[in-house]
Amino acid sequence: MLSATRLGLIRRILISRTSSSFILPGMIPSSAHPSKRAVTPIAGTVKRPRLDEPENLSTQHDAQVAGPSNLNQDVVMGDAAPAPRPSKVSKPKKFKRPPPPEAGSSEDVILHDVMALIGPDAVETATAAKSDYASPLEKGQEVELVVSELSSNGESLSLLPSPSKPWAVLVPFALPGEIIRARIYASARFHSLADLVAVVKPNEQMRDMDRVKCRYFGVCAGCQYQMLSYETQLELKRKVVEKAYTHFSGLPTHVVPPILPTIPSPKTYGYRTKITPHFDVAPNSRGKRRGKDAKSDQKDATPAKPFDLTIGFGEKGRRRVIDIEECVIATPVLNKALTPARENVQRNIDTYKRGATLLLRDSLRRPAPSHAKDTDISSGQATDPVATQPTNPTSPNTTEIQSIELPEPVQTPNPSSDAEEHICITDHKATVRERVGDTLFEFPAGSFFQNNNSVLPSLVEYVRNAIFTPSTSEADRPTHLVDTYCGSGLFAISLAPAFVHVAGVEISADSIASARQNALLNGLPPSPTSPSTSPASNKNESIVFTAGKSESIFSTVSHFPAARTVVIIDPPRKGCDKPFLEQLVAFRPAKLVYVSCNVHTQARDVGDLLRMMEGAGAEKGLDGDGTRKQTYVIESLRGLDLFPQTSHVESVAVLRLTDVNG
Structure with missing residues (x-):
C-alpha cells in the first residue's frame, strides 16, 4: 500500500506529463490543425506583422515561443507506477510526386525563377537524386535571410545560407538586399513558402512605408508594391517581360530585342x-x-x-x-x-x-x-x-x-x-x-x-503606332485588320478608321453581339446580325464581327490579302492554342500585334510561332514563280502597366513578316 502522500505525488506527476505544452522555437504546437499555419496570438487576438514596425515583430514572436517551465523537473516513480504503453509506430507515407504546374501559371513562373536562382547544376543534381522536393526546412521554423531578388509575381526570393543545400525561400513584401526573418508554412519543388516576420535591415533606397496608402497592405493579397516609387515599379515590370522571354520563349538572345520601357498608367491609385x-x-x-446525406429539414444539434x-x-x-x-x-x-x-x-x-x-x-x-x-x-x-x-x-x-x-x-x-x-x-x-x-x-x-480605363487610350495609340510606323510606305500600308479574341471590339472599333476593312472574331456570341452594337454606337457601318460564312458576302463591309472557334478563326477572312493585313491577338491568360498558331502560319499576315495579360504564355507562343515558321519550309512567290522562305521578326517588346501597385504587367509584342535572305 502506498501512502496518501506518495499517491498524491504520483498523480501530480502524471497530470504534469499530460498537460505540459512543449513548444520550442520554430515549431508548431502538436494541437495545431495540420492544414493551418502557426500564428502568434497577441492579447487574445491574431494579428499579422506590421511592415512599418519591424521591431515589434521580433518581440511578439519571442514572447510566443518561450519554453515550458517544467523541463528540468526530477520525476521519481514509486514501485506501483504503471509501465509506459508502447507507442504505435506508423508506417512512413510514400511520397507521391505532384504533377508539374500548368504552363505559364503562377506556380510555373515561380518555379522558373527559383531554378534560375539556385542554378542549373543544383537543379540537375537534385532532380537526379530525387531530392528536389526534400525541404531542409520544417513547417513553422524561422530563418533569417538576405533577399536576392524579386520574383516575377512580386514576392522576394532568398537562398538559404550555407551549409544548407541549394534551396530558395519565397517571402512576400520584402525587397532585394534586405535582411529579413521569415516563418516557413509550406514547401514545394526547390523552394519553401514563408510569412514575413520582421524586416531586420530594410533597403532604405527602395522601401518607403510613407508611400503606402492602404491600411490592409501587408495582409491583403491584392497589392505588392505600394512601398515602392512608381519609377521602380515600372522598371521591375520591364524586367518581368525580359525574364519571361528568357525563361519561356526558347529563343536565342539575338532574336529577342531589348525590352522597351513600361508604358505608365495615368492613374496609380483609384484606377x-x-x-x-x-x-x-x-x-x-x-x-x-450539410452534406449529401442530410435532409433539407434536418436540424443540426451541434451549437x-x-x-x-x-x-x-x-x-x-x-x-x-x-x-x-x-x-x-x-x-x-x-x-x-x-x-x-x-x-x-x-x-x-x-x-x-x-x-x-x-x-x-x-x-x-x-x-x-x-x-x-x-x-x-x-x-x-x-x-x-x-x-x-x-x-x-x-x-x-x-x-x-x-x-x-x-x-x-x-x-x-x-x-x-x-x-x-x-x-x-x-x-x-x-x-x-x-x-x-x-x-x-x-x-x-x-x-x-480591361479594368483600368485610364491607360487604355495609351494602349490603343501604341498599337496604332506600331502598325503604321513612320517608315511604312504607301504601297505597303496595311488596309485590312483582323482582331482575334476581339471581345466587345476594343481594338477593332478603335482602329477601324485607319483601315479599309476590319473583321473581329470571338468565340463568345454575347461578346460579338456587344461588338456589333458598339460599332453602331460609334457610327461605323453596321455588320449583319447573322453574318454569312461566305467571304464574298462580307468583302464589301467595312467592319464585320463573327462568332467562331479558334480552329476556324481565319475561315471568314480568307479573302483578305495577307500582305496588307494586320492581325491583333489578345487571348486569355492561357494564351493561344496550336490550331490557332497553325492558322497564323498558313495565313501569314504582314504584321502581328500580340497583346497579353500573361507575358509568360505570350513568350511561349511567340517562340512556338517562330519555330513553326522555321519548319514550314519555302512558300510560293507572289508572282507564282520560284519560292521564298519567310519568317517573323520581333520588332518590339514592351510592357504596359494596367495595374499599378501590383506585380502584374500587360505586354505587347509586335512581329513583322520578312523574307529570309539566301
Whole structure:
C-alpha cells in the first residue's frame, strides 16, 4: 500500500506529463490543425506583422515561443507506477510526386525563377537524386535571410545560407538586399513558402512605408508594391517581360530585342473599374445539416461556433477572406458603393446557403432608354439603391437591380468625359458603358473588359503606332485588320478608321453581339446580325464581327490579302492554342500585334510561332514563280502597366513578316 502522500505525488506527476505544452522555437504546437499555419496570438487576438514596425515583430514572436517551465523537473516513480504503453509506430507515407504546374501559371513562373536562382547544376543534381522536393526546412521554423531578388509575381526570393543545400525561400513584401526573418508554412519543388516576420535591415533606397496608402497592405493579397516609387515599379515590370522571354520563349538572345520601357498608367491609385469582394457563411449558419446525406429539414444539434462575417478579398498566403472597407486602387464610385453593398450582405446573411462574390463595376450613366424593354437603371427607376446581386445562384431573396445610386456624381479626369456621371453597376446582366478616348463601349457587366480605363487610350495609340510606323510606305500600308479574341471590339472599333476593312472574331456570341452594337454606337457601318460564312458576302463591309472557334478563326477572312493585313491577338491568360498558331502560319499576315495579360504564355507562343515558321519550309512567290522562305521578326517588346501597385504587367509584342535572305 502506498501512502496518501506518495499517491498524491504520483498523480501530480502524471497530470504534469499530460498537460505540459512543449513548444520550442520554430515549431508548431502538436494541437495545431495540420492544414493551418502557426500564428502568434497577441492579447487574445491574431494579428499579422506590421511592415512599418519591424521591431515589434521580433518581440511578439519571442514572447510566443518561450519554453515550458517544467523541463528540468526530477520525476521519481514509486514501485506501483504503471509501465509506459508502447507507442504505435506508423508506417512512413510514400511520397507521391505532384504533377508539374500548368504552363505559364503562377506556380510555373515561380518555379522558373527559383531554378534560375539556385542554378542549373543544383537543379540537375537534385532532380537526379530525387531530392528536389526534400525541404531542409520544417513547417513553422524561422530563418533569417538576405533577399536576392524579386520574383516575377512580386514576392522576394532568398537562398538559404550555407551549409544548407541549394534551396530558395519565397517571402512576400520584402525587397532585394534586405535582411529579413521569415516563418516557413509550406514547401514545394526547390523552394519553401514563408510569412514575413520582421524586416531586420530594410533597403532604405527602395522601401518607403510613407508611400503606402492602404491600411490592409501587408495582409491583403491584392497589392505588392505600394512601398515602392512608381519609377521602380515600372522598371521591375520591364524586367518581368525580359525574364519571361528568357525563361519561356526558347529563343536565342539575338532574336529577342531589348525590352522597351513600361508604358505608365495615368492613374496609380483609384484606377480599377471593377472589384469583386467575396464572403463566406458560417458552417450550419441556417440551422441545416450539410452534406449529401442530410435532409433539407434536418436540424443540426451541434451549437454553432462564433463566426465573424468578413467581406473583402483574400489574405496573402491564406485561404480566408479579410474584411475590407475600402480599396484604394478602386475608383471613387466603387468605394462609395462598397459600404451599402457590405451592409446589404450583413442584413441578409441568413438567406445565403454558401459564400458568394459581389460585383461592383464603374460605369458611365447611360442615356434614358428609348423603349420599354430597356431596363437600364440610369433611367432612375431603381427602387433599392443598396441592394446587390452576388454571384450565388442558390441565394434566395436577392433583389435584382443594375446599379447602386450615389448621392453625388463622380467625375473622371479624362477630357472626353469630364462632364459625365459615373454609377456603380452590380448586376452581371446589366449594361456597362465606358469611354476609351473618343470611343464608347457597352458590354454586360459580367463580361470581360480591361479594368483600368485610364491607360487604355495609351494602349490603343501604341498599337496604332506600331502598325503604321513612320517608315511604312504607301504601297505597303496595311488596309485590312483582323482582331482575334476581339471581345466587345476594343481594338477593332478603335482602329477601324485607319483601315479599309476590319473583321473581329470571338468565340463568345454575347461578346460579338456587344461588338456589333458598339460599332453602331460609334457610327461605323453596321455588320449583319447573322453574318454569312461566305467571304464574298462580307468583302464589301467595312467592319464585320463573327462568332467562331479558334480552329476556324481565319475561315471568314480568307479573302483578305495577307500582305496588307494586320492581325491583333489578345487571348486569355492561357494564351493561344496550336490550331490557332497553325492558322497564323498558313495565313501569314504582314504584321502581328500580340497583346497579353500573361507575358509568360505570350513568350511561349511567340517562340512556338517562330519555330513553326522555321519548319514550314519555302512558300510560293507572289508572282507564282520560284519560292521564298519567310519568317517573323520581333520588332518590339514592351510592357504596359494596367495595374499599378501590383506585380502584374500587360505586354505587347509586335512581329513583322520578312523574307529570309539566301
